[in-house]
Amino acid sequence: MSFSDNLFKRLDEGRFLGLQVWEFSFKSLSREYGRAFLWKVVLRHPWRTLRGAFEYRRFLKRRRRKGGITHLFWEGEEDFLQKATAEEGILVGLGFCQKPFECPSRRPNHSCLYLSTLDLDQGEEWPHPICRECKVAIMGKKALAAGANMYLMTSALDIACDVMIPSLETGRNAILILCPLSVQAITLPLLICGIKGYLIEYSSGNCRDYEEWLRADRGVKEEMTTLSPGALEKVMGLLHLLASRRRGSIRFERQGNMYWPVGEPSTDGHASV
Numbered sequence: 204m205s206f207s208d209n210l211f212k213r214l215d216e217g218r219f220l221g222l223q224v225w226e227f228s229f230k231s232l233s234r235e236y237g238r239a240f241l242w243k244v245v246l247r248h249p250w251r252t253l254r255g256a257f258e259y260r261r262f263l264k265r266r267r268r269k270g271g272i273t274h275l276f277w278e279g280e281e282d283f284l285q286k287a288t289a290e291e292g293i294l295v296g297l298g299f300c301q302k303p304f305e306c307p308s309r310r311p312n313h314s315c316l317y318l319s320t321l322d323l324d325q326g327e328e329w330p331h332p333i334c335r336e337c338k339v340a341i342m343g344k345k346a347l348a349a350g351a352n353m354y355l356m357t358s359a360l361d362i363a364c365d366v367m368i369p370s371l372e373t374g375r376n377a378i379l380i381l382c383p384l385s386v387q388a389i390t391l392p393l394l395i396c397g398i399k400g401y402l403i404e405y406s407s408g409n410c411r412d413y414e415e416w417l418r419a420d421r422g423v424k425e426e427m428t429t430l431s432p433g434a435l436e437k438v439m440g441l442l443h444l445l446a447s448r449r450r451g452s453i454r455f456e457r458q459g460n461m462y463w464p465v466g467e468p469s470t471d472g473h474a475s476v
């Protein structure tokens with residue numbers, strides 16, 4: 204281990220200045236996503252960065268994590284869900300590594316043929332038999348009924364450009380499904396960018412160290428990630444609750460790398476699922 208690795212590891216262990224992302228941040232500075240975040244967020248928005256750092260210190264002290272599910276909000280869960288119900292812009296983000304290897308849209312990318320063709324006013328049509336078993340389809344359909352955006356996460360740079368930077372002005376509520384290593388790394392940038400919600404960890408197939416994470420960031424991922432039954436149940440429960448309280452949509456429209464919910468439900472105010 205190099206001197207700098209050792210130094211930043213020790214800073215993390217000692218929570219220097221109340222933070223625990225020194226090693227990851229230092230390594231990120233030599234990467235495009237790290238430089239993009241530094242220039243477009245940290246240097247352009249120093250007060251938001253400072254506020255995010257204070258929130259992150261608070262998060263570390265009062266971290267609420269159970270069964271691989273982390274709450275990235277301070278109020279009680281019901282209060283947060285009521286707020287999320289009233290606000291626009293809920294995002295459901297899943298890793299491309301959750302796509303099956305036989306995915307007709309292939310991996311790694313932001314595309315899903317099922318989400319592109321889904322229409323809740325039409326009968327169920329599966330663009331490929333493998334989609335029937337795919338959790339992206341199951342969650343995507345529920346997310347659409349809840350009027351939420353869907354985003355298939357690929358690289359850290361794309362997540363910064365597609366999700367974090369656009370949230371700087373207005374904030375955003377999100378359910379993000381990612382590997383435990385990413386949860387540790389992404390929490391501070393999310394708080395700086397005003398993103399609150401749930402961080403749900405994969406229980407298998409996830410990256411185990413920074414080198415594996417870097418390969419996945421470049422799209423090299425030989426495993427398929429999965430959620431534990433409890434975590435999947437939690438995600439589906441949250442989406443079901445939001446769908447019962449919010450006006451849903453009937454289709455997704457792809458804008459850039461994101462799927463946006465569009466169209467009014469034609470029947471009783473909620474798209475049926």
Ligand code: SF4
Pocket residue numbers: 302303305306307308309314315316317318331333334337338339340
């Ligand atoms: S539902 Fe799954 S398998 Fe089908 S296109 Fe989308 S990601 Fe691929």
